[in-house]
Amino acid sequence: MLRVTKALMLVTDLGFVAYFTITGLGLIPPQWAFADYADPLMVAWNWSFLWIDLPAGATGLASLRLLRRGSPSGTPLMLVSLVLTTASGLMAIAFWTLRGDFSLAWWIPNLYLMLFPVPAIVRMTVCTATRPALGNP
Template sequence: MKVLLTVTEAGMLLYWALALAAVAGWQLVPPEQMYSDYENPLIVAWNWSFFPLDVGFAVLGLLGRFWLRDPVLKQLVAVIALSLMFCAGLMALSFWTIRLWFDPIWWGLNLWLVILPVFALVHGQARRERQII
């Protein structure tokens, strides 16, 4: 589970590093591969509205997993990070459902952001219950 979460969080930070590079004029990835309707200013604003959620869950997840030592604080930060990850994926899927837009890769990635935190929370809860017994 730790590897899956770490790869997901690092991937999200990479996505936003590429987006920031594009803003700086370094187009490392073709814009049409970043998200659909990339020339529409409303969609560009919508995409950037995810920046705090995405970077928040990625930074908090990595911070909690690799830096924090207090088990209570570590668990609190993990739950917050997983909640933000879930919300980011669900909001994206909701928006594109309303727009009736479907791309299997894009949907798959956002479904991953919805499903992974659920499994991580269930996995963590089961592990805590085993420790109590």
């Protein structure tokens, strides 16, 4: 499972960077954009995700590099990235739900963000919780 999670993280974290680059350059075709894409309030809402998505991507890419080097600090950083990614997807799904906007073009990627990290988060937190604390026999 960890191998699959790492592969999905790499694609996702690079995707975060690509999405904001494409968005910043105005390259999303209008027919692919979400409802009211040009509305200034929606533009601000969309850009508000920069502050969760880029840290998720940065911590994810850093964790993958650390894990590849065998560093024990890669695992906690991976957990941070996965939690941020889940939160990002959940925030978007909650927004689209409250708005009553059920476009699969935006729901599918955000459901992916919300759900793909869950098995690894559970596994990592259960494994951590069942290990004895440092200093305890």
